[in-house]
Amino acid sequence: MFSLPLFLSTGTLRIFVMANFLAIFAMSWDALSGRTGYISFGHPFLIGIAGYTTAMLTYHLGVPLYLSIPAAVVVTMIGGTLFFLPALRIRGTYFALVTLAFMEIMYHLTQVIAPKVTGGTRGLSGLPEMVSGAIPNYYLTCSVMLLIGIGLWLLIRTGLGTALSAIGVDEEAVKSSGLNTNRIKLFIFTISAMIAGIGGALYVHYLGSIAPRALFDINFLFSILVAALVGGAGTIVGPIMGAYFLTFLLEYLRPYIPGAGRFVLYGVITLVVYYFAPKGLYSIFSSLRQRLSGKAGTG
Amino acid sequence: MAQVIIQGFLLSGLYALIAVGFTMIFSVGRVLNLAYGVYIMLGGYVYYVAVQILSLPKFPSFLLAGLAGIVFGVLTYLVLVKRFEKDPIAVEISTLILAVVMQAVIVLIFSTAPRSMWPLIPGRFEVFGVSILKNILFATAVSWVVLGSLMVFIHKTHIGRAIRAVSMDAKGAAVSGIDPQRINLVTWALSGVLGAIAGVFFATYTQLDPGMWVFPLITAVAVVIVGGIGSIIGSLIAAHIIGFMEVATTTWISADLRGVFTMALIIVVLVVAPKGLLGKAEL
Numbered sequence: 001m002f003s004l005p006l007f008l009s010t011g012t013l014r015i016f017v018m019a020n021f022l023a024i025f026a027m028s029w030d031a032l033s034g035r036t037g038y039i040s041f042g043h044p045f046l047i048g049i050a051g052y053t054t055a056m057l058t059y060h061l062g063v064p065l066y067l068s069i070p071a072a073v074v075v076t077m078i079g080g081t082l083f084f085l086p087a088l089r090i091r092g093t094y095f096a097l098v099t100l101a102f103m104e105i106m107y108h109l110t111q112v113i114a115p116k117v118t119g120g121t122r123g124l125s126g127l128p129e130m131v132s133g134a135i136p137n138y139y140l141t142c143s144v145m146l147l148i149g150i151g152l153w154l155l156i157r158t159g160l161g162t163a164l165s166a167i168g169v170d171e172e173a174v175k176s177s178g179l180n181t182n183r184i185k186l187f188i189f190t191i192s193a194m195i196a197g198i199g200g201a202l203y204v205h206y207l208g209s210i211a212p213r214a215l216f217d218i219n220f221l222f223s224i225l226v227a228a229l230v231g232g233a234g235t236i237v238g239p240i241m242g243a244y245f246l247t248f249l250l251e252y253l254r255p256y257i258p259g260a261g262r263f264v265l266y267g268v269i270t271l272v273v274y275y276f277a278p279k280g281l282y283s284i285f286s287s288l289r290q291r292l293s294g295k296a297g298t299g
Numbered sequence: 300m301a302q303v304i305i306q307g308f309l310l311s312g313l314y315a316l317i318a319v320g321f322t323m324i325f326s327v328g329r330v331l332n333l334a335y336g337v338y339i340m341l342g343g344y345v346y347y348v349a350v351q352i353l354s355l356p357k358f359p360s361f362l363l364a365g366l367a368g369i370v371f372g373v374l375t376y377l378v379l380v381k382r383f384e385k386d387p388i389a390v391e392i393s394t395l396i397l398a399v400v401m402q403a404v405i406v407l408i409f410s411t412a413p414r415s416m417w418p419l420i421p422g423r424f425e426v427f428g429v430s431i432l433k434n435i436l437f438a439t440a441v442s443w444v445v446l447g448s449l450m451v452f453i454h455k456t457h458i459g460r461a462i463r464a465v466s467m468d469a470k471g472a473a474v475s476g477i478d479p480q481r482i483n484l485v486t487w488a489l490s491g492v493l494g495a496i497a498g499v500f501f502a503t504y505t506q507l508d509p510g511m512w513v514f515p516l517i518t519a520v521a522v523v524i525v526g527g528i529g530s531i532i533g534s535l536i537a538a539h540i541i542g543f544m545e546v547a548t549t550t551w552i553s554a555d556l557r558g559v560f561t562m563a564l565i566i567v568v569l570v571v572a573p574k575g576l577l578g579k580a581e582l
Binding site for chain 2: 037039085086089090092093094096097098100101102104105107108109111112218219222225226229259260261263264266267268270271274275278
């Protein structure tokens with residue numbers, strides 16, 4: 001994976017960079033929602049507050065990136081605990097709606113409250129880059145993504161992963177077996193927010209600009225959700241696969257279908273994949289592998 | 300003050316109409332139809348094409364828009380929702396994908412440029428020094444007529460009672476001989492036509508653009524949450540709370556902040572009283 005820049009053009013590398021970012025966001029979503037059943041429709045909220053924190057710090061105060069990015073991650077983790085408060089009482093669809101409301105509030109607030117600081121509707125541009133050029137950015141995002149993936153994998157291998165899945169199945173049962181589900185939820189929400197914070201902060205410094213409609217947007221939410229679900233929620237490889245699948249699907253359609261038709265086809269393909277494999281691509285691959293290795297797989 | 304009362308009343312009527320189709324699906328099928336905003340968008344665009352491009356008369360165009368809503372509502376149910384019936388989250392995700400696909404379809408056909416719709420009834424008049432667009436007044440009037448007939452339909456007709464039965468207890472309804480399939484189909488058709496009609500008015504109220512489905516969807520969500528699931532009266536009251544709140548915010552504070560208060564209301568209601576004002580259903 002790390003030798004890819006030797007063979008690929010910078011254009012292709014830039015697609016890889018976008019796929020890596022989407023994979024980070026999807027993993028963050030998956031950590032919070034993939035197992036627990038607390039479906040977050042507000043991940044753009046977390047990514048957005050990370051982006052805005054670092055953007056405002058560097059743009060107005062000239063804070064160096066090595067300080068502004070950690071600051072953004074900390075602010076996002078605090079934001080993640082905001083998600084935790086409604087999760088004390090409600091779950092499923094209702095939780096999804098509250099988080100969606102958080103996202104919409106931020107969309108309005110960034111434009112209204114102190115537009116001089118946030119850049120208002122147009123946002124801020126000309127933000128400093130962390131590293132410049134396609135190849136360093138590729139290495140950066142790839143390493144961050146892999147580190148997060150490995151970190152999550154190590155975390156999920158412990159009893160925590162089992163507890164999270166158990167919460168998704170029957171939270172009351174987990175409670176009655178003596179586990180403090182609120183502490184588990186608070187922990188995983190903070191972890192998810194941390195990942196979203198890291199991804200969000202790096203993302204705006206990669207793009208060099210930030211605007212409310214680009215971040216607090218239902219289409220952005222759509223990409224994150226679909227990457228995690230089409231790849232396979234509750235697995236760590238799944239969201240990465242989903243992110244790559246979606247990003248490259250959109251790019252490979254480009255030469256064949258001009259203009260807006262590409263997005264129609266992209267959406268339809270996504271819908272068809274989700275329709276026939278709601279458990280995600282990962283489950284198809286793992287059941288295939290089981291069949292090939294001769295084990296009687298039940299799916 | 301007169302300004303806020305009159306405008307608030309007019310806007311709330313429209314919001315009630317927007318929300319009621321969404322409420323019905325939520326109470327009968329217990330699923331969130333995130334493609335509901337698409338019915339609204341579809342209604343608006345079909346009416347626009349019929350009147351402003353094909354130069355058809357207004358009334359048949361209005362019916363055409365309603366028909367498009369019915370067809371699309373029924374298709375959503377048959378193709379997507381039935382497959383994921385046991386899994387409300389999957390319904391939400393798949394309808395969200397559908398909405399994004401339809402947004403892309405609209406961009407493909409009409410481009411991203413916003414289009415303005417001719418009012419159904421042009422002109423304005425003044426009451427107590429407040430200028431009222433006849434078009435908005437007409438929208439509110441129609442919305443009240445539609446909501447009234449819907450109440451009669453739900454409470455007095457056989458199918459309406461069956462819809463209520465399924466929304467209270469799907470199993471019990473099935474035991475007493477109601478085919479939940481058929482009731483679902485009727486509900487989705489109703490939801491589609493209500494959405495499309497609301498869409499025609501909403502589009503004349505604002506404008507047509509491919510992203511226009513998001514705002515009514517979120518408003519509908521807010522109304523349903525605040526009013527409580529399974530309660531049309533609750534939705535009506537909630538639509539007025541939200542409508543008046545938005546007009547008051549716009550008039551006295553700032554037009555940019557109206558969405559913020561609505562969203563804050565959703566969060567407060569969901570956290571404090573998840574059943575809403577008049578909700579009957581268990582969570």
